[in-house]
Amino acid sequence: MTSRRCPAWVPLAVLLLTVGQLAVAEWVPGIDRFADKAFGARLVAYPLLMLLAPTLWWLLVGRRDRFAPPPYGAFTLVALPFLVDVTGNSLDLYDAVVWWDDLNHFANWLLLCAGIGLLVCRRVQPGWAVVLLVTGLGAALAVGWELGEWFTFIRHGTELDTAYEDTLGDEALGTLGALVAGFAVRRALRGSVLRA
Known part of the structure; x- marks a missing residue:
């Protein structure tokens, strides 16, 4: 093969x-x-x-x-x-698309965390630890990203009134994307761990 x-x-x-x-x-x-x-x-x-x-x-x-x-x-x-x-x-x-930002926070964290997971989780065992590690990294990165957005755009901008709700939603969607990535990485690495 x-x-x-x-x-x-x-x-x-x-x-x-x-x-x-x-x-x-x-x-x-x-x-x-x-x-x-x-x-x-x-x-x-x-x-x-x-x-x-x-x-x-x-x-x-x-x-x-x-x-x-x-x-x-x-x-x-x-x-x-x-x-x-x-x-x-x-x-x-x-x-132009109302749900685009929400989709991005989910999908982009899924992609980002899947890539990071494939890089750092090769030797992580058991499989549930892979899911937790990738999800935790994704949650931390989502919080960091939102802090960066707040510092760059929100604190002196026009979005201050809706920032709290948007930030919580973005962090939740990013963490959910990271969770899905964790399961995907666990599945992807399962075969390589068994053969190693």
Whole structure:
């Protein structure tokens, strides 16, 4: 049986598509949907966050074992939420589709936490510990993300009146996405743990 692996160009394409849209949002004038959404900060932060997983993997695994195949699929899963977020802004989906933000918090945390789980949970046993670890990491990241949104957009913005309810909903949806990711990672790793 042959093993299917994600090719290296896939996470690179996700990175380039994200950076390209961020560059348009920051430097092309006159696009109202990009106004007051901190695209200058995102242009710096998103690529750095997208490159964090491959960098840490290389420092912790790749340098010690030059023959270890890089987990490009996991890198792609970690990077995809940033592309989805930027694309949602580029297509004006946050304003045009009422439920888009809620779907993003669930789906993006599912993708992000599945990628992180595949990177960090290979040796975690028993299976329920994988689910708890991925869910806990996702919940912590959801709280961190909402703190970042509050600091960047809400504290001096126009959304202060509805921020509390939105924040709680976003954190709950992110944690639910992380829980689903935990079960998916447990299932994905079950076969590799049994064969190891």
